[in-house]
Amino acid sequence: xxxxxxxxxxxxxxxxxxxxxxxxxxxxxxxxxxxxxxxxxxxxxxxxxxxxxxxxxxxxxxxxxxxxxxxxxxxxxxxxxxxxxxxxxxxxxxxxxxxxxxxxxxxxxxxxxxxxxxxxxxxxxxxxxxxxxxxxxxxxxxxxxxxxxxxxxxxxxxxxxxxxxxxxxxxxxxxxxxxxxxxxxxxxxxxxxxxxxxxxxxxxxxxxxxxxxxxxxxxxxxxxxxxxxxxxxxxxxxxxxxxxxxxxxxxxxxxxxxxxxxxxxxxxxxxxxxxxxxxxxxxxxxxxxxxxxxxxxxxxxxxxxxxxxxxxxxxxxxxxxxxxxxxxxxxxxxxxxxxxxxxxxxxxxxxxxxxxxxxxxxxxxxxxxxxxxxxxxxxxxxxxxxxxxxxxxxxxxxxxxxxxxxxxxxxxxxxxxxxxxxxxxxxxxxxxxxxxxxxxxxxxxxxxxxxxxxxxxxxxxxxxxxxxxxxxxxxxxxxxxxxxxxxxxxxxxxxxxxxxxxxxxxx
Amino acid sequence: xxxxxxxxxxxxxxxxxxxxxxxxxxxxxxxxxxxxxxxxxxxxxxxxxxxxxxxxxxxxxxxxxxxxxxxxxxxxxxxxxxxxxxxxxxxxxxxxxxxxxxxxxxxxxxxxxxxxxxxxxxxxxxxxxxxxxxxxxxxxxxxxxxxxxxxxxxxxxxxxxxxxxxxxxxxxxxxxxxxxxxxxxxxxxxxxxxxxxxxxxxxxxxxxxxxxxxxxxxxxxxxxxxxx
Numbered sequence: 001x002x003x004x005x006x007x008x009x010x011x012x013x014x015x016x017x018x019x020x021x022x023x024x025x026x027x028x029x030x031x032x033x034x035x036x037x038x039x040x041x042x043x044x045x046x047x048x049x050x051x052x053x054x055x056x057x058x059x060x061x062x063x064x065x066x067x068x069x070x071x072x073x074x075x076x077x078x079x080x081x082x083x084x085x086x087x088x089x090x091x092x093x094x095x096x097x098x099x100x101x102x103x104x105x106x107x108x109x110x111x112x113x114x115x116x117x118x119x120x121x122x123x124x125x126x127x128x129x130x131x132x133x134x135x136x137x138x139x140x141x142x143x144x145x146x147x148x149x150x151x152x153x154x155x156x157x158x159x160x161x162x163x164x165x166x167x168x169x170x171x172x173x174x175x176x177x178x179x180x181x182x183x184x185x186x187x188x189x190x191x192x193x194x195x196x197x198x199x200x201x202x203x204x205x206x207x208x209x210x211x212x213x214x215x216x217x218x219x220x221x222x223x224x225x226x227x228x229x230x231x232x233x234x235x236x237x238x239x240x241x242x243x244x245x246x247x248x249x250x251x252x253x254x255x256x257x258x259x260x261x262x263x264x265x266x267x268x269x270x271x272x273x274x275x276x277x278x279x280x281x282x283x284x285x286x287x288x289x290x291x292x293x294x295x296x297x298x299x300x301x302x303x304x305x306x307x308x309x310x311x312x313x314x315x316x317x318x319x320x321x322x323x324x325x326x327x328x329x330x331x332x333x334x335x336x337x338x339x340x341x342x343x344x345x346x347x348x349x350x351x352x353x354x355x356x357x358x359x360x361x362x363x364x365x366x367x368x369x370x371x372x373x374x375x376x377x378x379x380x381x382x383x384x385x386x387x388x389x390x391x392x393x394x395x396x397x398x399x400x401x402x403x404x405x406x407x408x409x410x411x412x413x414x415x416x417x418x419x420x421x422x423x424x425x426x427x428x429x430x431x432x433x434x435x436x437x438x439x440x441x442x443x444x445x446x447x448x449x450x451x452x453x454x455x456x457x458x459x460x461x462x463x464x465x466x467x468x469x470x471x472x473x474x475x476x477x478x479x480x481x482x483x484x485x486x487x488x489x490x491x492x493x494x495x496x497x498x499x500x501x502x503x504x505x506x507x
Numbered sequence: 508x509x510x511x512x513x514x515x516x517x518x519x520x521x522x523x524x525x526x527x528x529x530x531x532x533x534x535x536x537x538x539x540x541x542x543x544x545x546x547x548x549x550x551x552x553x554x555x556x557x558x559x560x561x562x563x564x565x566x567x568x569x570x571x572x573x574x575x576x577x578x579x580x581x582x583x584x585x586x587x588x589x590x591x592x593x594x595x596x597x598x599x600x601x602x603x604x605x606x607x608x609x610x611x612x613x614x615x616x617x618x619x620x621x622x623x624x625x626x627x628x629x630x631x632x633x634x635x636x637x638x639x640x641x642x643x644x645x646x647x648x649x650x651x652x653x654x655x656x657x658x659x660x661x662x663x664x665x666x667x668x669x670x671x672x673x674x675x676x677x678x679x680x681x682x683x684x685x686x687x688x689x690x691x692x693x694x695x696x697x698x699x700x701x702x703x704x705x706x707x708x709x710x711x712x713x714x715x716x717x718x719x720x721x722x723x724x725x726x727x728x729x730x731x732x733x734x735x
Binding site for chain 2: 188192193220390422444448452462
């Protein structure tokens, strides 16, 4: 299927009243909640996942994509106005963006962020449309040994490259893998680690775990901090628009950011943050050469934002084509697809072509709605920041437990949320990356099933993992990553230094 | 309890202004050290790791008592030791399942391998963090340690009472517990918000979305399927 035919099919699916309405609702809900510090895209999608279950698959997924875009923009608002980003990839916006806001131009900073988001989405959707079918085609030739090595590489890469101590990253990831073994054995069909509990026999579902680890743990973290937020003054409609010079600076920066972001987003790892760091570094360097150090650069807002959106599309390529999630957001979207009975993987595009292209077009719809509706309403979103924290947290507690219940009409899932939320909170408190637990849960079952299948088909010959070229390459890369781990530590320190340098630049 | 009271020199128009939430007792505001300067999650923690410690507006309440400070300083190591103990239990349980052969792996093989791996990872974490506790672990003084507990209590109350007393009353109860736990002392405000939020939640989830919830109150006369 050509790109044009696919896009046509996508328009047919996405451009129905129901789906455009779902996208608009998702964007609006996402912005409404995403504006509160602490509630980034991953958390919000986790909380709202359950409420899309009753919708048709295409509508539900399009709504989740809309929620994602809305939350991303809401996160930009809190990053730029309050210097309080919820996700690491929004940190770069809080540097120059907040400084521009402090100097009296918050409206243009927010509008330029939306512009960057739009350009990044456009580049991302073209990249997704081109790359995912090709990778999906290649993936049909992958063996179970290859999938085993992909999962191993994902676990090693995320443990080594993710910020923080490698031992803690690996512990968090393996905790998730451990949870994936609870329930019915995927091959032999016997109960494991259920202790006679019938609910556990069905396994530990991803969605309630994610709601707990991302959503409920976030509520607990905000409760533990003093949780007070800065109040921001309202923004008038006429103060939103950037001037011509700002647009002229922001548009090329957005294109550069998107060009950096998409390829960086495809491989496993915390590449969203890397893409935004890289784009910010580039734009700051260009701005420094032209204007010196003192002036915050509007390009350093647009570029990272575009890089962020394009990198997410890159992540989606891997998720759609291989059925694997290497980032919290894609883990959530994967969970959303599974809730609707759809399993992404090599055959996903062939079997669900209209849904795939519908998702691609929904990215476009979401970013257009964001640009057309949400940007002019910045003043309204800012008013939401005046919601008192205790009531917000109390409401969200009830809301997310209800959402968890809605997934399978099961109070057991609500208990999972409470328990995993408490565990997630303790993990955050002591700097264990709780997000890796969820990714470990996703990768664990893939790893076990393919490992056992590969061993069975090769009659126990472990050499099968080095006989397949893809598998051998990925295992070699895993070894290289482990061997070069100290260099990644240095890179992490450099990024941290860059963050503080940027802060110095900005503030 | 206060916001990050950073100064905003030169800010014009829409610059952030400091604020403290209403309903917080004056005693709680008194004696707080105002966090100096702007805070950014990346400044407290590596990207992706920010949590409570990174919450803007965190306040310092002075040093912790010795025993608690020791627990907090070695929290990472203690958590890792707990995970290692879980790994041991998990391994013992995994021994009950057949390991099979390399040509025909049984249900016990993968869990046993994972158990060993997680034990090694947790032990590695415990050793490294015990010897050099992360410096940020000492920031526990910035936290309201009791508040997350009240949120968990509210959530547990909601889940455990939803069957006997129904969605509306369970939600109301949970909202009251969480709000009071979060430090709101104005009982009228607690009652008003709880009633309002429970009413909206009931209307939305039970009456409009028709979720199969345990409900004995209906504000709209829409049919509700029996609870599972």
